[in-house]
Amino acid sequence: MTREQPGRVVGGRYRLLHELGSGGFGRVWRAHDEILNVDVAVKEVWLPQQPGFEQDHHRRVVRAAREARNAAKLRDHQHIVAVHDVVVEDGRPWIVMRLVDGCSLGERLRAEGPLTAPRVADVAVALLKALKAAHAAGLVHRDLKPANVLLTADGHVLLTDFGIAVHEHDTRGLTETGTVIGSVEYMAPERLQAAKDHGSADLFSLGATLYEAVEGVSPFQRDTLGATAAALAAYEPPAPRRADPVLARLITALLAKDPNDRPTADHALAMFRQAREQATSKPPLSDQAWLAVHNKRGGHKVLRVSVDDNDVGTVKENQTRTFTAAKGLRTVQVRKGPHRSASCVVHMTSGSTVRLVALRRGTHLLLGTSPESMSAPRKEWKNGRLIVVCIAMAALAAYAYARIFSV
Numbered sequence: 001m002t003r004e005q006p007g008r009v010v011g012g013r014y015r016l017l018h019e020l021g022s023g024g025f026g027r028v029w030r031a032h033d034e035i036l037n038v039d040v041a042v043k044e045v046w047l048p049q050q051p052g053f054e055q056d057h058h059r060r061v062v063r064a065a066r067e068a069r070n071a072a073k074l075r076d077h078q079h080i081v082a083v084h085d086v087v088v089e090d091g092r093p094w095i096v097m098r099l100v101d102g103c104s105l106g107e108r109l110r111a112e113g114p115l116t117a118p119r120v121a122d123v124a125v126a127l128l129k130a131l132k133a134a135h136a137a138g139l140v141h142r143d144l145k146p147a148n149v150l151l152t153a154d155g156h157v158l159l160t161d162f163g164i165a166v167h168e169h170d171t172r173g174l175t176e177t178g179t180v181i182g183s184v185e186y187m188a189p190e191r192l193q194a195a196k197d198h199g200s201a202d203l204f205s206l207g208a209t210l211y212e213a214v215e216g217v218s219p220f221q222r223d224t225l226g227a228t229a230a231a232l233a234a235y236e237p238p239a240p241r242r243a244d245p246v247l248a249r250l251i252t253a254l255l256a257k258d259p260n261d262r263p264t265a266d267h268a269l270a271m272f273r274q275a276r277e278q279a280t281s282k283p284p285l286s287d288q289a290w291l292a293v294h295n296k297r298g299g300h301k302v303l304r305v306s307v308d309d310n311d312v313g314t315v316k317e318n319q320t321r322t323f324t325a326a327k328g329l330r331t332v333q334v335r336k337g338p339h340r341s342a343s344c345v346v347h348m349t350s351g352s353t354v355r356l357v358a359l360r361r362g363t364h365l366l367l368g369t370s371p372e373s374m375s376a377p378r379k380e381w382k383n384g385r386l387i388v389v390c391i392a393m394a395a396l397a398a399y400a401y402a403r404i405f406s407v
Contacts, residue, residue: 009034010094011087014042021104023147030099040084043095043161057091065093070139071162079130081150081160097160101153105213106146114216117244117309123149124210124250125272126157131206132265134162135199142197144205145186146212185221189232189257200259203268207254214243219255233257244309246275289327293334294320304335 008016014031020041021028031042068086075082075098085096105123108115115123127149134141141148141162150158184192186208188201211219219237222228237255240248250271256262263271295303295315303315305323307330312323 010042010089011085011096014040014087014094014096016042031096033096039099041081041097041099043097045093045095061088061091061093068093068095068162070137073137074130074133074139074162077130077133078156079126079158080133081158083162100150100158100160102151104147105149105151105209108151109146109213109216114242115213117214117242117247118306118311120210120214120243121247121272123151123157123213124206124247125269127159127206127209128265128269128272130159131199131202132269134159135202135265140197140199141202141205142191143183143186144202144209145183146209147183149209184225184228184232185218187232188259190259192229192232198259199265200262203254203262203265204256204259207251207262210247210251211237211240211255214240214247214251246271289325290322291325291330291332292320292322306333306335307331309333 006016013035017030026043026045029042065086072083074080082098087094148161186205188204220231253263293305293315305312307325315321
């Protein structure tokens with residue numbers, strides 16, 4: 001394969017600036033559209049070149065260009081990278097796409113480790129919506145993996161690289177010569193048997209991607225290709241430990257070996273929608289407990305509070321906010337930033353006792369049973385040492401009283 005150099009102009013308008021990345025099926029360039037005077041991403045698609053198979057190679061070039069045009073039909077979807085143009089030059093397609101300011105999910109996992117469960121849930125919802133739109137248009141992605149999921153700088157999630165996508169009405173695939181196209185460790189088991197591509201295979205790939213995003217490890221990757229294929233066919237990965245119950249149940253369902261046992265995109269989205277509705281709906285008053293978080297003066301500018309992995313709000317410096325939660329054991333987390341947080345498990349019950357839990361300097365958690373008692377932090381609760389002093393004085397007074405009357 002000829003290695004292109006920066007400076008080449010593709011299609012008479014897209015000047016290659018520098019390489020952004022490469023994989024088994026192509027290389028992505030940052031390029032400049034000299035007509036519109038904007039930067040774009042250009043993917044140079046690599047296709048197999050075998051002596052004596054020129055006709056087959058030509059057919060594949062035509063097919064790849066057609067698939068890219070199919071993907072361009074989805075360019076208006078908020079969770080799919082827009083495809084603007086396709087140029088066939090030097091016997092291979094060049095796909096012109098929106099240039100995304102961000103990184104891939106794979107790069108993010110390698111640099112910082114697994115995502116939080118709420119963030120993975122956001123990624124799942126975005127990708128499910130993207131797959132729903134693609135499947136409705138008759139497109140099967142066939143290579144959904146962390147490297148093809150982009151996380152933008154402003155927090156959006158985008159699905160990219162429909163370069164090996166297949167339309168459901170195509171009768172001949174890129175696998176017909178015996179070559180399996182895609183990344184094996186994220187591939188649905190039925191695709192290893194050269195079965196016809198269906199949307200359910202994308203959902204399996206989504207499950208493997210989400211598993212890696214929340215756990216930090218690929219569920220099926222092994223040292224050799226054969227071992228990876230064997231794991232896909234027979235291995236049942238353990239349930240995700242870092243995921244909340246809804247996300248763990250979804251990932252497990254998506255990784256079902258039988259495609260008929262996997263949920264559809266609509267069903268999966270309904271699972272998240274129902275869970276979020278239950279999380280935001282208030283329990284009956286008799287089942288509620290009150291949680292107040294005080295961010296004292298000199299603390300962090302903004303604290304983000306979550307209960308059982310569900311965000312409940314933020315607390316600014318020198319402010320107290322009261323939240324409600326169902327009674328029982330609750331995991332309360334206070335985050336000062338992406339990598340700074342403190343959490344504790346508390347038993348929220350009825351009664352008049354107010355508990356003070358010091359999580360970190362500048363952060364106090366007050367637990368009580370009524371919003372009135374929690375509306376503002378009393379001065380004596382601002383410093384935990386005062387409590388210790390009061391207890392010590394009471395103990396000393398009791399000891400002195402006992403000594404006097406024992407004489």
